[in-house]
Amino acid sequence: xxxxxxxxxxxxxxxxxxxxxxxxxxxxxxxxxxxxxxxxxxxxxxxxxxxxxxxxxxxxxxxxxxxxxxxxxxxxxxxxxxxxxxxxxxxxxxxxxxxxxxxxxxxxxxxxxxxxxxxxxxxxxxxxxxxxxxxxxxxxxxxxxxxxxxxxxxxxxxxxxxxxxxxxxxxxxxxxxxxxxxxxxxxxxxxxxxxxxxxxxxxxxxxxxxxxxxxxxx
Numbered sequence: 385x386x387x388x389x390x391x392x393x394x395x396x397x398x399x400x401x402x403x404x405x406x407x408x409x410x411x412x413x414x415x416x417x418x419x420x421x422x423x424x425x426x427x428x429x430x431x432x433x434x435x436x437x438x439x440x441x442x443x444x445x446x447x448x449x450x451x452x453x454x455x456x457x458x459x460x461x462x463x464x465x466x467x468x469x470x471x472x473x474x475x476x477x478x479x480x481x482x483x484x485x486x487x488x489x490x491x492x493x494x495x496x497x498x499x500x501x502x503x504x505x506x507x508x509x510x511x512x513x514x515x516x517x518x519x520x521x522x523x524x525x526x527x528x529x530x531x532x533x534x535x536x537x538x539x540x541x542x543x544x545x546x547x548x549x550x551x552x553x554x555x556x557x558x559x560x561x562x563x564x565x566x567x568x569x570x571x572x573x574x575x576x577x578x579x580x581x582x583x584x585x586x587x588x589x590x591x592x593x594x595x596x597x598x599x600x601x602x
Contacts (some may be wrong), residue, residue: 404407405482406430409585413600416591423496423592427503428486431580434478434551440564441572442476442485442580447523448515448573449506449581450474450487455522457506462489468499475556485580496594511581514574528562 406429432438450458450473462472474487515523535541546558566572590597 385579402481404448407482407484409553409582411585411587411600413597414590415594415597415599416589417593418591419541420592421492422490423493423590423594424488424490424495425452425500425588425590426486426488427500427586427588428484429486429580429585429587431476431478431483433483434553436483437602438572438576438579439476439478441568444523444527444565444568445485445510445515445522445573445577445580446474446476446485447527448519450478452523455526456487457510457519458487458503459542460536461506462499462502466496466498466502470505472499480550493593494595496590496592497597499579505580507583511577511583514570514577517526517570520568522574524565524568527565531562 385498407428409430432442448457450456453459453473454464456473458472458474462468463470469489469491472487472489474485477486487503489496489503491499533540534544544558548554554560
């Protein structure tokens with residue numbers, strides 16, 4: 385079946401080279417007006433490539449900051465403590481020719497500004513202070529303990545193997561991955577947070593009718 389579908393393709397592709405790109409290091413805030421009662425904001429920064437030595441530390445750091453659901457700082461500060469939004473998150477996305485740190489929050493128009501202020505504050509706090517030992521231990525425990533769940537169906541196994549192949553991580557990555565997570569130290573997290581989380585360069589796009597907010601350009 386594979387031969388029938390793909391057999392006619394050339395053995396070697398003739399592709400136009402694509403240069404590496406990265407977001408402009410210049411804080412901006414764009415507002416797209418839409419007459420709705422809730423505003424949605426997407427924010428982001430440039431990040432490191434998947435094979436960058438700091439990537440795994442950044443991955444663990446993001447688990448603490450905004451990738452860990454209810455265990456993350458952003459969820460704790462934006463939702464649990466202040467009730468500003470139902471959901472807030474962040475993630476790392478290493479594309480082939482660019483890598484980004486991104487996240488989002490959605491809330492009523494009157495609360496989106498305060499929500500973004502809290503998010504910027506948490507990015508700055510992580511960069512300046514880093515995580516607690518308890519936060520780091522919890523992130524490592526979750527990331528290593530849940531890794532097996534990425535292989536509990538044929539579809540997930542195929543997806544994981546494809547990702548490992550595309551990123552060129554090597555056939556032994558599955559055996560090494562948890563050890564790489566465990567090797568991340570507090571110093572690693574602090575270093576990578578300072579490198580990545582430049583809150584004054586945050587690129588923000590808001591869709592809705594945010595109250596008392598205006599577009600800005602750095």
